Amino acid sequence: MAYVAKIGPSILNSDLACLGHECTRMLDCGADYLHLDVMDGHFVPNITFGHPVVECLRKNLGADPFFDMHMMVSRPEQWVQPMAAAGANQYTFHLEATTNPGNLIKQIRESGMKVGLAIKPGTLVEELAPWAGQVDMALVMTVEPGFGGQKFMEDMMPKAGANMIVSGSAVMKSEDPRSVIALLRNVCAEAIQKRCLDR
Numbered sequence: 667m668a669y670v671a672k673i674g675p676s677i678l679n680s681d682l683a684c685l686g687h688e689c690t691r692m693l694d695c696g697a698d699y700l701h702l703d704v705m706d707g708h709f710v711p712n713i714t715f716g717h718p719v720v721e722c723l724r725k726n727l728g729a730d731p732f733f734d735m736h737m738m739v740s741r742p743e744q745w746v747q748p749m750a751a752a753g754a755n756q757y758t759f760h761l762e763a764t765t766n767p768g769n770l771i772k773q774i775r776e777s778g779m780k781v782g783l784a785i786k787p788g789t790l791v792e793e794l795a796p797w798a799g800q801v802d803m804a805l806v807m808t809v810e811p812g813f814g815g816q817k818f819m820e821d822m823m824p825k826a827g828a829n830m831i832v833s834g835s836a837v838m839k840s841e842d843p844r845s846v847i848a849l850l851r852n853v854c855a856e857a858i859q860k861r862c863l864d865r
């Protein structure tokens with residue numbers, strides 16, 4: 667049995683003036699997917715980019731790379747169709763940002779994207795449970811959403827095991843991103859294996 671962890675670099679702390687190049691650099695260094703942070707200045711005190719940039723990235727990078735859109739926005743319902751049309755593969759919204767997660771999950775599925783469900787550090791992991799059977803990925807945040815390069819909140823570790831890892835600055839700012847990605851993948855795969863064998 668293979669124990670696999672996927673690594674998705676966050677582009678937040680990359681050179682955003684060269685975003686296409688930065689994404690290609692990560693994929694060439696072994697990234698399994700790209701974690702694209704969308705911020706609207708309301709849900710978080712920061713602004714990044716929206717679906718027009720995603721459309722350009724899709725044209726630039728081709729059909730293959732998997733785009734996971736981390737939607738740190740206050741009205742996630744609003745951007746489902748535009749993100750699907752722009753070429754996003756997965757739409758990860760925040761549980762805290764909607765009053766009707768079930769409806770939003772349905773909307774995302776109907777648009778043809780996979781569904782990700784994120785929680786902020788202050789949200790109990792138990793709140794994910796009712797939706798666990800309906801989503802493709804749960805994102806347990808280990809920093810407050812809004813900025814890259816923050817200190818990792820170790821007290822989030824008991825919340826979940828993980829088989830998809832988002833890392834931004836550590837990968838992007840490394841002189842050897844390939845080794846960092848490989849290290850993250852190996853450490854996580856070993857931890858998953860140990861956890862499975864301990865059960």
Ligand SMILES: O=C(CO)[C@H](O)[C@H](O)COP(=O)(O)O
Nearest residue numbers: 676811812813814815834835
């Ligand atoms: O969601 C995010 C911030 O809201 C980032 O994607 C996440 O923090 C990863 O970046 P870094 O490793 O630089 O902290």
